[in-house]
Amino acid sequence: MASINMKQTDPIVWLDEYRGKNFTGTWPTLKEVFDIISEKYPDNNCFTDFDGPGGSRNTLTYAQAKRKILTLANWLAANGVKHGDKVAVSGKNSPEWAVVYLAAFYAGATICPMDYGLHNEEIENLLNTAKPKFFFVDIEKYDYFKSKKFPFGVYSLSSEHEDTYVYNLTTTETPEITYPTGEDLAAILFTSGTTGVPKGVMLTHNNLVSDVYLAQTNMNIYSTDVFYALLPIHHAYTMTAVFLEAIGVGAEIVFGKTMAVSKMMKELREGKITMLLGVPLLFNKLIAGIMKGIKEKGPVVYGIIKFLMGLSYIVKKATNCNPGKVLFKSVLQKANIYTLRIAICGGGPLAPSVFKAYNELGIDFVQGYGLTETSPIIALNPVYAFKIESVGKNLREVEYKVIDADENGVGELCVKGPMIMKGYYNMPEETAATFTADGWFKTGDLGWIDKDGYVMLSGRAKNMIVTAGGKNVYPEEIENAFQLYDELEQITVQGYIPDGQDAGEEIEALVYPADGLLSRLGADRKNPSDMEKVKAEVEKIVETVNKNLLTYQRITKVTLLDEPLEMTTTKKVKRIYKK
Numbered sequence: 001m002a003s004i005n006m007k008q009t010d011p012i013v014w015l016d017e018y019r020g021k022n023f024t025g026t027w028p029t030l031k032e033v034f035d036i037i038s039e040k041y042p043d044n045n046c047f048t049d050f051d052g053p054g055g056s057r058n059t060l061t062y063a064q065a066k067r068k069i070l071t072l073a074n075w076l077a078a079n080g081v082k083h084g085d086k087v088a089v090s091g092k093n094s095p096e097w098a099v100v101y102l103a104a105f106y107a108g109a110t111i112c113p114m115d116y117g118l119h120n121e122e123i124e125n126l127l128n129t130a131k132p133k134f135f136f137v138d139i140e141k142y143d144y145f146k147s148k149k150f151p152f153g154v155y156s157l158s159s160e161h162e163d164t165y166v167y168n169l170t171t172t173e174t175p176e177i178t179y180p181t182g183e184d185l186a187a188i189l190f191t192s193g194t195t196g197v198p199k200g201v202m203l204t205h206n207n208l209v210s211d212v213y214l215a216q217t218n219m220n221i222y223s224t225d226v227f228y229a230l231l232p233i234h235h236a237y238t239m240t241a242v243f244l245e246a247i248g249v250g251a252e253i254v255f256g257k258t259m260a261v262s263k264m265m266k267e268l269r270e271g272k273i274t275m276l277l278g279v280p281l282l283f284n285k286l287i288a289g290i291m292k293g294i295k296e297k298g299p300v301v302y303g304i305i306k307f308l309m310g311l312s313y314i315v316k317k318a319t320n321c322n323p324g325k326v327l328f329k330s331v332l333q334k335a336n337i338y339t340l341r342i343a344i345c346g347g348g349p350l351a352p353s354v355f356k357a358y359n360e361l362g363i364d365f366v367q368g369y370g371l372t373e374t375s376p377i378i379a380l381n382p383v384y385a386f387k388i389e390s391v392g393k394n395l396r397e398v399e400y401k402v403i404d405a406d407e408n409g410v411g412e413l414c415v416k417g418p419m420i421m422k423g424y425y426n427m428p429e430e431t432a433a434t435f436t437a438d439g440w441f442k443t444g445d446l447g448w449i450d451k452d453g454y455v456m457l458s459g460r461a462k463n464m465i466v467t468a469g470g471k472n473v474y475p476e477e478i479e480n481a482f483q484l485y486d487e488l489e490q491i492t493v494q495g496y497i498p499d500g501q502d503a504g505e506e507i508e509a510l511v512y513p514a515d516g517l518l519s520r521l522g523a524d525r526k527n528p529s530d531m532e533k534v535k536a537e538v539e540k541i542v543e544t545v546n547k548n549l550l551t552y553q554r555i556t557k558v559t560l561l562d563e564p565l566e567m568t569t570t571k572k573v574k575r576i577y578k579k
Contacts, residue, residue, distance in 0.1 A: 011216030025182040027213070027418075029205040031105040033248060034069070038062040041223055041250035047095035049255045050267055057270065060095055062250065068099050071170055073106030078171040079153075081133050083108035083178035086188070088130055089157075090114035090123055091138030093233045093255040096157040096166050098243065100136045105205075108178045109133070110185040112200075113234035120144050126190050127152075129198050129425070136166055182206040188425050189236055189372050200425030201236075201372045210397070211240055211375035211419035212248040217396040218380040219366070221275070223250035225341065228273040230256035230264065230282070231571075236376040237347050241277050241368065251275075268336040276340055279347040280354070280483065281571040283365075287357050288486040290335050305331075309360035316359060320384055324362020332361065342383060344368055346376075348476075348572050351483035352388045359386075367391045369455055371443060373434070375419035379455040390454040400449050401440060406472060409448045410458050414440035446474065463575060465495035465505045471552040473507060478553055481545045487517035488541065490564045492573050496557060508557040511538050512564040525562070535560050 015028070023032040038046075042063035052058045060068070076087065087104040089111065091097050104111040112130045114123055120141060127135060132152050137145050139158035146154045146164075155164040162168060180186070186208050188200040227246040231238045233255075246253045254271040256264060259282070267273070295302050305328075312324040325332070332338040343358060346368040358365035364383045369391035370376030379392030394400055398417035405411030420441045423431035434442055446464065447457040459474030467473060475493035482491045490512040495505030513534050517523075521537065523530035539558050546554040566574045 009220055011213050027182055027206050027209040029180050029182055030186055030209060031179055033209060034102055037247060037250045038066040044223060044250050045252040047098055047253055048271065049095060068167060069103045069106055072099060072103035072166060074175060075169040075171045076103060076107040076134065077175035077177050078173040081107045081109050085109045086112050086130050086132040088112040088114055088127060088132035088135045090116045091157040092116060092257040093229045094157060095255060097233060100166055105180055108180060110188060112188045114190060115232065115234050126198050129200065130188060180205055191372055199427065202422040202425050203375055204422055207375045207419050207421060208240060208244060211377050212244050214395045214397055215377040215380055218382045218393055221245060221249050221251065225251040225274045226272055227251055227253050227275045228256060228271065229253050230259065231279065236372040240375055241346065241377060265336045272339045274339055274341040276343045278345060279571045280345060280350045283345050283350065283354060284483050287354055290331060312362065313356060313360040322362055324360060328361050337363065351480040354483055355388045373421040373441065374415065378415055378417060387454050389456065391457050392455055394453045402448055410446055412461055413443045413445050413447050415443060416440055467505055467552050473553055478549065481548065485541055487514050489514040492565055506556045507554060508559060509542060509555045510559050510561055512561040513538060531560060
């Protein structure tokens with residue numbers, strides 16, 4: 001197949017120039033990566049936000065960022081941080097957060113990023129487990145933690161607190177520092193913040209750095225790229241796929257602190273973003289807005305544009321040429337995504353129709369797959385050879401196998417590779433349980449691998465529904481079919497056992513209707529008779545989707561929710577509902 005500007009380059013070869021000089025292991029540590037990159041691209045933009053006066057731009061170059069990192073690292077070491085100690089950080093996406101993260105490595109420590117969206121008591125629970133030497137926290141939670149008595153120091157990510165502000169911590173001492181090796185812990189990422197024992201995923205420098213560079217075997221990334229850190233940066237997805245990937249090539253990171261549309265549009269436009277990583281919710285809302293604008297131009301214009309979108313996709317798949325960027329320039333400019341080079345969706349399944357729509361419009365749009373325990377990227381769709389039905393192709397040095405497969409070949413995906421976690425923090429039994437006897441990591445995801453090495457997901461093993469006919473139904477596959485129906489803000493599928501039936505589940509949809517649907521019907525959520533009208537409209541949508549589902553997948557019960565189900569900070573529904 002012919003390729004135009006899509007030839008894949010080897011992302012690892014250039015490291016050989018520094019091997020033996022700047023690092024000696026199989027992979028450089030994250031400290032060594034930043035040393036190499038800041039030496040190679042000292043004047044490149046590194047960290048940017050739009051939090052200056054009047055929303056103006058603030059930018060640190062790689063050289064400037066390194067000076068701040070070294071200053072803080074020396075202060076940490078002079079104040080008692082030793083090799084293997086822990087430093088915790090919790091806050092909005094910001095250059096200050098990034099400086100703390102990297103300074104921990106320059107002080108020889110392990111970083112413990114914590115979800116800023118958790119309640120204070122939940123963060124306390126994580127801190128009690130991690131036992132850091134220092135905790136850096138953002139302005140909204142600073143007073144609470146500063147007022148408590150902890151065995152560690154509490155410092156601020158905000159310049160509002162001048163005495164404890166991260167950029168103001170300096171020392172005249174030159175402490176001795178033992179730097180980390182590849183097998184040392186780089187980060188502990190907590191996947192739970194409840195009152196129980198938090199599960200901390202231990203990732204080494206080799207885990208994270210191997211993932212940064214092996215992910216690039218399926219995608220070219222350049223020092224001229226501009227990444228948008230919009231989703232919470234403590235999460236493995238944004239942390240690796242945005243923050244560390246950008247640093248790995250000397251690219252710029254624009255930190256977004258809110259998903260408020262006006263702020264996001266300004267940052268996309270003025271930041272000249274080229275790499276946008278998001279979750280299905282973000283991309284669904286963005287494409288829905290674009291298509292709504294096109295529909296408002298009337299049926300004739302809409303029909304012409306839909307025809308051109310289809311033609312654009314055919315040309316792109318056949319030739320790797322991308323006519324959509326030219327055909328739909330004005331549409332993309334209006335949505336502030338014309339500068340995008342690549343958009344990547346992760347953190348959950350995306351409907352193939354959404355995937356296809358972006359590619360039709362001229363955006364190189366791909367999906368990736370991974371878990372916190374895998375650093376997280378273990379599959380990524382190549383831009384030059386994507387499959388819309390797949391979450392990605394296996395990376396170099398990553399092996400897959402399927403265990404306990406059913407008659408259709410669907411089973412639990414297991415994986416091996418250098419990015420697989422060291423284990424769960426202080427949880428040897430839980431660690432052992434997540435690996436097979438011969439050392440494969442069990443993902444908990446059901447799916448299969450096609451003949452070309454592309455990963456096909458069905459859903460999470462623990463979410464699977466078993467019908468009375470013995471058929472396995474995966475909620476995620478049904479939910480995907482509703483992603484372009486913007487009148488449903490949230491739809492979550494679960495199994496239920498009908499009255500008078502002892503076993504065998506049928507399919508129920510829990511639906512939180514969008515404000516737009518209520519507005520169209522003139523309905524009030526608090527009025528029962530109004531909500532009956534809303535339910536009737538929802539059932540019409542369900543009936544339409546049911547026609548395209550297999551018989552045993554079809555929804556037989558619709559329940560309207562008074563409130564949306566709780567979501568994670570990466571906008572996935574927490575499946576903690578009761579059947």
